[in-house]
Amino acid sequence: MSENELDELDIKILRLMQKDSRIPYSEISKRLGVPEATVKYRVRRLIEKGAILGFYTLLNPRKIGFPFSMIILFQIIPEELENVFNKLKSMPEATHVFKLTGKYNIVAIFHARDMNHVSKIDEAVRSLRGVTAAETLLVTGVVYMNWEFPI
Structure with a gap:
């Protein structure tokens, strides 16, 4: 998945998840004004396409x-x-x-x-x-x- 395959909603979701990968889909939905089902679909698609490689806890x-x-x-x-x-x-x-x-x-x-x-x-x-x-x-x-x- 290249950058030009990401639309504005994908980018907004990724920005929120970069700040806190534990953010609930319901919170992303509320902040972006889209249905929670849309957020779930988009995140699943971003994972399948390789834009999201995983979810980790960053340790010092x-x-x-x-x-x-x-x-x-x-x-x-x-x-x-x-x-x-x-x-x-x-x-x-x-x-x-x-x-x-x-x-x-x-x-x-x-x-x-x-x-x-x-x-x-x-x-x-x-x-x-x-x-x-x-x-x-x-x-x-x-x-x-x-x-x-x-x-």
């Missing part, structure tokens, strides 16, 4: 025992790229894995419990078959995080 890693965040940039042998993606995705500490253009092929974000855990993650990813270089950056502070898209 520093408050739940993962005070260390790391960003790792990878250079990978092209024929091992898919293998490395799959290995990184299977690591429970990895929260984001992106394919890149430029000097690095992949960037991944990890969260760790302590410096020993940071070292274990770093060693594990550097030893993956196909990794020719990895640059690990330790996050020293969170300045800004925004999970809402400007639709």
